[in-house]
Amino acid sequence: MNRMKNLIIVLVSLLWLMTCACGENGPDKGFQEPPPQEERLAERNLTRAIELADNTINAHFTGSGMAMARYYNPYTGARSDEKGSVWMYTSAIEAVNAILHALQAEKVADDASLYNKHYTRFVEVLDNLYDNADYYLGTFSLTSYTQTKEWTVYGVNRGASKGGAKVEGIENVYDDQMWLVRELMESYKLTGKETYLEKAEYLTEYVLDGWDCTIDANGNEVGGITWGPGYVTKHACSNGPMVSPLVWLHELYKEKNDEVIHRFIDAGDMKTRKTVSLKKSDYYLAFAKKIYEWQKEALLRGDGVYDDMMGGCTPGAPQLETIDGVTYRKGITCRDKVGPAISYNSGTMLSGAADLYRATADEKYLSDGKKLSDASFAFFAKKGTNLPDYYTYNISGFNNWFNGVLMRGYVDLFPANKNVSTYIATFQQNLDYGYDHFLYKGFLPTNLLVGWSQNNSNNRIEGMFSFAFAAEYAVLSRYELTK
Template sequence: MRRISFTLVFSCVAAISAVAQSINYTTRIQALNKNIYSKLYDAKANLYLETNNVEANKGNHSFLWPLTALLQAANEMEVLEPRKQYIAPVMKAIEQYYTDRAPAPGYQAMVVKEKTDPRFYDDNEWIAIALMDAYARTHKKEYLETSKMIYRFLLTGYNQVGGGGFYWEEGNLKSKNTCSNGPGILVALRLYQATKEKAYLDTAIKVYNWTKKNLLAPNGVYFDALHVPSLKIDSAFYTYNAGTMLQSGVILYNITKDNKYLNDARSVAVASEKVFFKDGHLPGNYWFNAVLARGIIALYHTDKNRKQLQFIIDDAEYVWNNERDEQNLLGKQKIKSLIDQSAMIETYARLQKLMLKQ
């Protein structure tokens, strides 16, 4: 019986390996990145466009959110090609969203010279997460300092209403969302790993406990938000909310060696596949799914359970084979978006890195 079980497990791993080895992720990454700079980039302004449709863009450059996806994609491309400078042009664009207005500096949702706009805690967090990933690889001081600045801005969105947690949007006191708390935990954890300053770890654990207590759903993934002060739950489920909490659990385990965090992460991973993976693919938001992939891959590095990766590989294949146009632009809609191209660059780059490690 043991021999049969071992053979089956080995066969599954070998099959997954064979599928991954047959895919040329590098070609895909290069095609998508080329499209971004030929169809979604304003070189004169060093800014990016939201979509490839002039009317849909309404004369504006991209919101910040898609740039945070592109920044993470740029880091993953540099992981594969360390001598290239993919991050630099993206950060040059992002700096045009910077504002030093009170109570703390941060990045607003639109280009400052074009419009005064709200600041979202999650937008800023995604920047810090990408930069801290880059810092761990390059040790460039500016990445660490920008992330510390974002952390200080993030703290202005924390209070004890609803028992704790970060708001989603500056000045909007109506909700505390998993999408601002999950990545907030990751920012604090990354800063702790880089500096060993206990205050960062204390923040991460405090927010992790709050989010798990208030937003973990009975099905094992996470609700979207807690409305305050009513304490009513927004019961929507999104893959990225599962992804940030999954990844947070893995990192907390790696730091503390407390098995409760690893068990949390495993539980979210199993639930995520069950809840979200239907008919051979994940729900339609590629970037949400890329954030889930981060968590699944982080768990793989700890558990070495390659079978757990298969639904991520399958979804990435589904997108390329079924939702790609003749120009190699990805997306189910006729109008193609910067965030979709960026998300799939990130996903394919992470899968390519895994393939290279086999």
């Protein structure tokens, strides 16, 4: 009997030891410690970005001229006859740039496998996109606040031939040029191709020619850039997006002596047009600050986010005036702050604040960024609307793309304000939910948390939304590797 009791005690002891061992060392069944989460997530994000971008390019672009269909339905295979605007087309460039940045980050992190497989081909895609963006180019003569000059810029709509697009009046808008400046600068940083920098600076000159430099009663510039040369309203979208590229240009020329001609109006007599040669680095930074401050003063709301535009403008349409025998555009005063608040208008100012803080070390920009990040998340992210513990962002209209700009603003601010990581995580969560539950033939639905319509004919998607999702995944990949 004692032997039996001793045997039972031994067996129980062995069982207890085995249980403890399992508890300490993890589950059985050949379990191995996974690689670091940030590395695995970064690679997965980038792989998904590439998948989404490749499928969207193949579905939306046709012919050697890369004409972009605005819509594609993965359930029916139908491609819309309607072509995407230059803004929508630029979303493809944005996605490719984001992927190239992430590929470079992967390589720096000592994993060159994806870089070696994809980098060269995406550089070629980038070249083709810029080459065929020329279908949106056109030339016209513009009388601005300081001069009359012929410009070759990007029209809203695609033309029948390269350089043949309509661009006069409301046929071109300044924000379209700004998004292209941003992407051209990104492409230059990625590839070092001087043509990208030259185009970026040319379009920058055009955009800044739209700054209202007429003088108010206090001897200050009226300020602000209208939506386009054919408009009088001054929008957040035609000001905020330019801040970051101007900071980048400042940083590029900071150690150089290159100069640029600055055109302005004499504050004394309020009419004489003058020019002065300035160092590019100083000129670009000064304009970045001016645009940032104008938008902050004119459009920041009491709840801490940005309104859409300044309306109630005088004159009510573009007008010219003659001064000393020379014709100029008449200055514009706007009295009404007009909504609604849209996520990208806060996103561009987040990026602008982050870039200005990095370039100047001025704490006011960091303070602005912190306040805006908290206010924008509180305003635009709604917990539990579609799913418990998930944050829903408005996806009506073009908000899917707008929200990507907001996410990028958080990512840009992260190096100086780690608290935004929780905001960034909501975008990762939503993308992954949409991908894991609703990916269909390589496409994500417009609503990542709800999915596709039961009526297949209602499942057409905007090309720019698919590119936005690809860009977000790529930005998140780089973020995971560099945070």
